[in-house]
Amino acid sequence: MASTESNVKKFLNSIQLPGTGHPLGDIGRVSAADLSEGRASVKVELGFPADTAIDGWREHIAAAVKAETGVADVDVSLSWAITAHGVQRNLKPLANVRNVVAVASGKGGVGKSTVAVNLALALSADGASVGLLDADIYGPSQPHMVGLVGKQPTSEDGKTMAPLEALGLQVMSIGFLIDADQPMVWRGPMVTSALSQLLHQTTWHDLDYLIVDMPPGTGDIQLTLSQQVPVSGAVIVTTPQDIAAIDARKGLAMFRKVAIPVLGVIENMSTHVCSSCGHEEAIFGAGGADAMVSDFDIELLGKLPLDARIREQTDAGHPTVAADPESSAAEAFRNSAQRMSAALAIQGRDYSSKFPKIVVE
Numbered sequence: 001m002a003s004t005e006s007n008v009k010k011f012l013n014s015i016q017l018p019g020t021g022h023p024l025g026d027i028g029r030v031s032a033a034d035l036s037e038g039r040a041s042v043k044v045e046l047g048f049p050a051d052t053a054i055d056g057w058r059e060h061i062a063a064a065v066k067a068e069t070g071v072a073d074v075d076v077s078l079s080w081a082i083t084a085h086g087v088q089r090n091l092k093p094l095a096n097v098r099n100v101v102a103v104a105s106g107k108g109g110v111g112k113s114t115v116a117v118n119l120a121l122a123l124s125a126d127g128a129s130v131g132l133l134d135a136d137i138y139g140p141s142q143p144h145m146v147g148l149v150g151k152q153p154t155s156e157d158g159k160t161m162a163p164l165e166a167l168g169l170q171v172m173s174i175g176f177l178i179d180a181d182q183p184m185v186w187r188g189p190m191v192t193s194a195l196s197q198l199l200h201q202t203t204w205h206d207l208d209y210l211i212v213d214m215p216p217g218t219g220d221i222q223l224t225l226s227q228q229v230p231v232s233g234a235v236i237v238t239t240p241q242d243i244a245a246i247d248a249r250k251g252l253a254m255f256r257k258v259a260i261p262v263l264g265v266i267e268n269m270s271t272h273v274c275s276s277c278g279h280e281e282a283i284f285g286a287g288g289a290d291a292m293v294s295d296f297d298i299e300l301l302g303k304l305p306l307d308a309r310i311r312e313q314t315d316a317g318h319p320t321v322a323a324d325p326e327s328s329a330a331e332a333f334r335n336s337a338q339r340m341s342a343a344l345a346i347q348g349r350d351y352s353s354k355f356p357k358i359v360v361e
Contacts, residue, residue: 004035005033005034005035006033008033008035008040008042008065008068008069009030009033011064011065011068012024012025012030012033012042012044012061012064012065013025013030015061015064017053017057017060017061018053018056018057018060019053019335019338019339020338020339020342021299021339021342021343022342022343022346024044024061026345026346027046027047027048027342027345027346028044028045028046028047028080028345029044029045029047030042030043030044031043031044031045032077035069035071038071038072038073039071039073039074039075040065040066040069040071040073040074040075041074041075041077042061042065042074042075042076042077043077044061044076044077044078044079045078045079045080045081046078046079046080046081046345047080047081047082047083047342047345048080048082048126048338048341048342048344048345049080049082049123049126049127049128049208049341050078050080050126050127050338051125051126051127052125052126052334053126053338054078054080057078058076058078061076061078062074062075062076080127082098082099082128082208082209083098083349084098084099084232084349085098085099085232085233085344085347085348085349086232086347086348086349087100087230087231087232088227088230088231088258088259088260089259091228091229091230092230093230094199094200094204094210094230095204096203096204096205096206096207097131097204097207097210098207098208098209099208099209099210099232099233099344100209100210100212100229100230100231100232101209101210101211101212101231101232101233101234101235101263101340101344102212102214102226102229102231102233102234102235102255102260103115103116103119103211103212103213103214103234103235103237104214104216104222104234104235104236104237104251104255105214105216105236105237105238105244105247105248105251106216106217106218106236106238106244106246106247106248106249106250106251107216107217107243107244107247107248108139108216108217109216109244110216110237110238110239110244110248110268110269111237111239111268111269111304112213112214112216112237112268113134113136113141113142113145113213114145114268114310114311114314114319115235115237115266115268115304115333115336116132116142116211116212116213116237117132117142117145117146117211117213117314117319118319118320118321118330118333118337119211119235119333119336119337119340120132120169120209120211121167121168121169121319121321121322121333122321122330122333122334122336122337122338123208123209123211123337123341124167124168124169125321125325125334126334126337126338126341128208128209128341129170129205129206129207129208129209130168130169130170130207130208130209130210130211131163131169131170131171131172131204131207131209131210131211132146132169132170132171132172132210132211132213133171133172133173133198133199133202133210133211133212133213134171134172134173134174134175134213135195135198135212135213135214135215135225135229136213136214136215136216137174137191137194137195137215138191138215139215140173140174140175141175141213142171142173142175142213143171143173143175143176144175144315144317145314145317145319146166146167146169146171146317146319147166147167147316147317147318148164148166148171148176148317149175149317151164151176152176152177153172153176153177153202159201160201160202160203161201161202161203162202162203163202163203163204163205164176167318167319167322168322170204170205170207172198172202173198174194174195174198191215191221192221192224192225192228195225195228195229196228199229209341212229212231217247217251218247218250218251218254222251222254223254223258226254226255226258226260227258231260232261232344232347233260233261233262233263233340233343233344233347234255234260234261234262234263235262235263235264235265235266235301235340236248236251236252236255236262236264236265236266236292237265237266237268238265238266238267238268238288238289238292239267239268239269239270239284239288240267240269240270240282240284240286240287240288240289241284241288242288244284244288245288245289245291245292248265248288248292249292249295249296252265252292252296252298261347262296262298263299263301263340263343263344264298264299264300264301264339264340264343265289265292265293265298265299265300265301266289266301266302266303266304266336267288267289267300267302267303267304268304269283269284269304269305269306270282270284270286270289270303270304270305270306271283271286271303271305271306272305272306272307273305273307275308283306284306289303299339299343301336301339301340301343302332302333302335302336302339303332304329304332304333304336305328305329305332307329309324309327309329310329320333321333321334
């Protein structure tokens with residue numbers, strides 16, 4: 001039994017909140033743990049957004065403290081705050097953006113863009129300020145996915161652009177600046193230049209997270225973007241089949257080569273549940289993400305279902321997390337986003353903004 005305040009604090013640091021996959025001491029801070037006259041009072045601050053889960057986690061902490069101390073009355077103050085985390089050493093963090101998270105895949109067709117927009121919506125639903133950058137210059141799909149087809153950004157000074165807003169997100173894409181049917185027959189340097197302009201000339205407003213929907217593949221363009229975009233962490237999206245997982249492994253290795261932390265892998269289209277009979281089947285095979293987790297010692301952030309409604313809702317410009325937040329599919333996206341943001345909370349913080357500028361005259 002934890003009979004002292006220091007023991008209670010140590011105990012709190014060791015427990016896991018459901019669905020996070022990490023000890024509380026790694027993903028948050030126990031700022032107070034008081035015991036007096038048969039009553040306990042604890043104060044915990046998480047390092048990631050948690051509006052949709054915070055009530056359940058508060059009860060979980062209270063129950064754990066009661067069981068550990070024998071105290072009947074436990075008051076839990078649970079809050080969250082998001083800080084900026086470090087990026088590649090040769091790059092500076094973006095202005096007004098605390099964290100950039102790249103969502104990538106080794107190949108196309110694995111549902112990366114659908115995962116990216118739903119992760120962004122899930123973070124927003126948890127209370128974070130979130131932006132979405134469509135970095136897939138050759139095949140921008142986010143304007144369609146968030147219902148902004150035909151819209152164009154505005155500029156007050158002729159040099160910068162204001163992001164468009166949809167479903168609570170700040171959104172920017174090359175798709176806002178070109179005709180939907182216009183092919184992007186650009187070579188690598190033009191693509192990286194275009195992305196740099198979208199990234200740095202967009203007036204993002206106080207973002208906790210900027211989710212970057214990366215172009216698929218692991219070629220020169222993807223490597224160049226990984227070296228030029230200041231990223232706090234990356235998420236790899238794959239399907240269970242071996243062919244997709246083989247390419248996803250290359251994408252993971254690429255991020256590690258450029259010193260970008262890989263927060264984990266998401267297995268999309270993991271299983272399909274028949275809407276008529278309820279039979280569950282692994283249409284695209286099984287084990288692809290599990291093998292990556294084992295071989296690379298990374299976290300499995302989630303397994304997402306193969307569900308026709310996800311496609312229908314995304315095609316309609318109203319992705320699943322926003323269109324049907326109570327569905328099991330939306331819950332799977334939210335759980336993946338929580339594990340992702342919790343994994344990012346463990347990463348080193350960025351203190352560059354706190355250092356004074358030194359001028360030699």
